[in-house]
Amino acid sequence: MRTAKRFSPKEAEEIYLVPYWSGGFFRVGEDGELEVTPLGPKGPAASLLEIVEALRDEGRPLPLVLRFPQILEARVKELNEAFFKAMEKYGYQGTYRGVYPVKVNQRRLVLETVARVGRPYHYGLEAGSKAELALILAQDLSQEALVTINGFKDDDFIRLALTGKKLGRNVVITLEKFAELPRVLRLSRELGVAPSLGIRYKLKAKGAGQWEASGGENAKFGLTTPEIARAVEVLRDQGLLDTLVMVHAHIGSQVTDIRRIKAAVREAAQTYVQLRKLGAPLRYLNLGGGLAVDYDGSKTNFYASANYTLSEYAEDLVYVTKEVVEAHGEPHPILVTESGRAVTAYHQVLVLEVTDVITPPGEERPQAPGEEAHPLVHELWEGLQGLSAKNFREVYHDAFADKETLQTLYDLGLVSLKDRALAEEIFYHTARRVYAIVQGLPYAPDEFEDLEKLLADKLVCNFSIFQSLPDAWAIHQLFPIVPLSRLREPPSRRATLVDISCDSDGRIDRFIDLHDVRAALPVHAIRPGEPYYLGVFLVGAYQDVLGSNHNLFGQVGEAHVEVGEEGFAIQRFVPGETAERVIEKMGFTARELTLGVERLVRQSRLSPAEKGAFLERYARELQGYTYLED
Template sequence: MSLSRTTREDSPKSWAIENSENLYRIEGWGQPYFSINAAGHVTVSPKGERGGSLDLFELVNALKLRNLGLPLLIRFSDILEDRIERLNACFAKAIARYNYPGAYKGVYPVKCNQQRHLLEDLVRFGKPHQFGLEAGSKPEMMIALALLDTPGALLICNGYKDREYIETAMLASRLGQTPLIVLEQIEEVQLCIEASRQLGIKPILGIRAKLSTQGVGRWGSSTGDRAKFGLTIPEIIQAVQELRDADLLGCLQLLHFHIGSQISAINVIKDAIQEASKIYVELAHLGADMKYLDVGGGLGVDYDGSQTNFYASKNYNMQNYANDIVAELKEACAEHNLPVPTLISESGRAIASHQSVLIFDVLGTSDVPSGAPEPPQEGESAIIRYLWETYQSINEENFQELYHDAAQFKEEAISRFNLGILRLTERARAERLYWACCEKILAITRKQEYVPDELEDLEKIMASIYYINLSVFQSAPDCWAIDQLFPIMPIHRLDEEPTRRAILADLTCDSDGKIDRFIDLRDVKSVLELHNLKPGEPYYLGMFLNGAYQEIMGNLHNLFGDTNAVHIQLTPKAYKIEHVVKGDTMTEVLGYVQYDSEDLIEQIRRLCEQALLDKRITIQESQRLLQNYEQSLSRYTYLSS
């Protein structure tokens, strides 16, 4: 027997928004930005507890009137600002609590979301805190150098480096920037020495250490001797000696480490900062002019709202994180009578995840047969009578045994059909009775605290398929690639009971283009509770906390392009639209794969002319075809609702 992952309580007689809050766990993952109002709509409070709120359903309808079709990515600039302020406030509070004589200067890792408008907002919002940027590649450094104009902010230069990368970073110091070049490979030491000699610039250098502390979750292997980036302890000693020989040891001022993204357990962070503190102290003893410690990324996001060490959650808050880092570093430096470093973190996921919401509509559904079946008719096969008797006999005492009987009868019906004994209509009746048995058994299991192992998948087997106007590969690639969980829920009708259980299937012609794993208190559930579709009315779903990594990692599977995106800022009266970024048209997407739209149109024109000569098409039909073809090329790659 195994514990069921789906809700087992009886449905209340009347449904209230509190039931939806519990079902979709919005108070767990959504605070302080997302909640449900009395109308049963999701609301957004971009400034958290300090400002007003917007009705998300009404906002989407208003944006659609502006010819912004779904799917639609809505970015809330105020949430981005609030996340930066909260992170800095937590470190400021920790610094005050532990009388830490140093400072905190955070940086945002550009790789997390490189969209221009977002980065411009981030630099602007970060200025009061001297918030900087982290580049993990040469192209990202190009962006950072051009955008970062905050006096005193840091530019952390990570990733693989060639001579040009290193020279550019060093020369940026002449522009008033503060670039810190982090040595990720031992070969980079000599590149930095040679560039320094040639340019006559003494850079600020850092070392990324491969810690022995093991991370947790999907990125747990980011640490250790075989980690992709960083220097082992012997390599660190070699780098120190090479810098000393070049009279550049004074340039070594930073220690950097990274133990993986989305760290769910606070004890891992504690162990890592303890180990890094010891390395920092030893580097100072070796003669390096240590001034900075970069704790990397890893600050988690509570995607399922459970506040546990589950991989899609975290068992600590932002203040716990800051406290542990500050306290450990102060203790380590005080023990050895060393000045404390300026603290740096690269908390991209925790900053960028909350600020965007992806809205998409449901196009249709596919359901297993439901409702009471008709009894067998005279002359029908005995197998149909057996299934009918099984259906009538199912109760809370025998449902497990009769589930196996129903499955066996169904397989026998298919076998008889393949042998030519059963007619197609009779096979259809047999399958209809089988699904009726499953429906009846499922209703019983939903009332059980424990469900037999062989019935655990029945909820998913019986689930409806809701077809959504979306490409998982473009807008939520981590769902497909690494089983990432994002909160998904309707943004309206939340004062109604959702009576359907569904999985989501996207527009792509790919069996992996689906979402069948959803957040749940106990772990992960295989279906999402949704409402019946109402004829002529839209049904909108929202995917939340997906502002980190998803946009840049999306791909063009089936040639579905970037979605429409809009930047919203709260105002005293309501809101204003800061930016509109139109999604890809078919012409733009086809250009990515080297097709010219004019050439395609000309080819269709020639085909139409030949069909006219052969009298296979009328001139009216050919013109209609050409018109539709040209119009389609200029339009959104997604479906119109």
């Protein structure tokens, strides 16, 4: 009996690029299971498969999210320590005050963990709405921690921020447009509190990547240089110039190129210097967000990567700022960044179960066509019979042309369904043979690049991309995806993923690669009766709050997991949304729906037993998970 070829965890890590994107928080264990190492590579580890199986034993359904608060803690510490080390290295006389933008992930575990772990670093929080500010004001922050107020503001938002300052919080209101200045000054007089103001400077420098358009002269937020000069004059005329404490510049999210970042820092630092020269006693230089996550591990300026490390980012911000302000004899400002993605992305894993496999035709060698078959079917068969490494190009091109012609003839009623079916079997088997030949070549010809996608299985996964991975659908964001087990076996199949939504866009057919974008994911053959789980990684930023209820699929359940020397512990499980909860978002109530169904049942010809059974099932489904259940 032949046994499957075994290979090492190192080989599996290279196939799925684990060392390149994992930040040291994940690895392949010796038993072929993916492990989490939330305290770093030298700390304790836990098998993700064992965690999922423990949750299943408790009756927890999939899909679900695993959250690792220890990873959140590690990322907050790494960010702050990187800046303190950079400042020590370059003799920087200011300090660092990081701010977490709450919009990135407002989940309770995330916000409370970031606030608690950041407290010794005087780590702050940023609000972009009244609701976010309401969350922030209730957190246990240090007195020095910044609470930055960004976004467009109405009177109530400003009142809430000013009252937060009266309560002793270090609240800085960022002016996003000139018209906000008189409003803030009016309300500060009304409440009897002097504001602390920041000005968002509209950078000319642009970022790089998906969000490049969020910077530059056409950016949504920020004051132009003439508006900044006017704001300074207004504040000086009213004797309030000392309230201007911060200049804020934001280059954009997920900035992939460190050169763009350095150019933006230089411009922002110069603006800090010029405002100081105008008499504004600025203390803070807020360089905004943009610290990228290397989703594909390629360390390039590709939109899903970053060509710099965290330490390089911190050192460049510190060095460039120091160089600019010292050239003008100005004091080193307190540096502020508002990194969110880089803090939260790593801590969350989405776990999917494969429920079915859709395999393209041609897996097995087809039968020879009978004499009655269409001549083009015979031509396809003859090409397959004569296929070799020498003529594979010609055979494949002829086969493709024959298949297309047969489709046209079928549409005209000139080819039978039986002939078309056999032709497709022959074509796909030919394509599989050609793909095997191409795989053995040192260079794959361009015209065969789509073969992998054409021949890939479709793994049906129990989830909704619109709820759990909305940016994979909307902007083609790439995420690392790795099987949780069987990583001592070489993956023998290639697949794309499809969700259970009734939408053709509910699929993932782009996967990470160090040199390009893969059209299919290496996976193992699915064994009947044996669960096969996939982990989707780096999904802790934005995914939680951007998800939609398309097809009325709701928020998935989440497990909070801690790992120690004695193993893992599931600290808490938050159930996913029920059908009733999601339906209520649409304006219905369970009571109204039940009454409507009861009227229908009364008018039906069901037997009394059937009526009772149906109503019981209906009530149970309203309380059930919105995803497929066993």
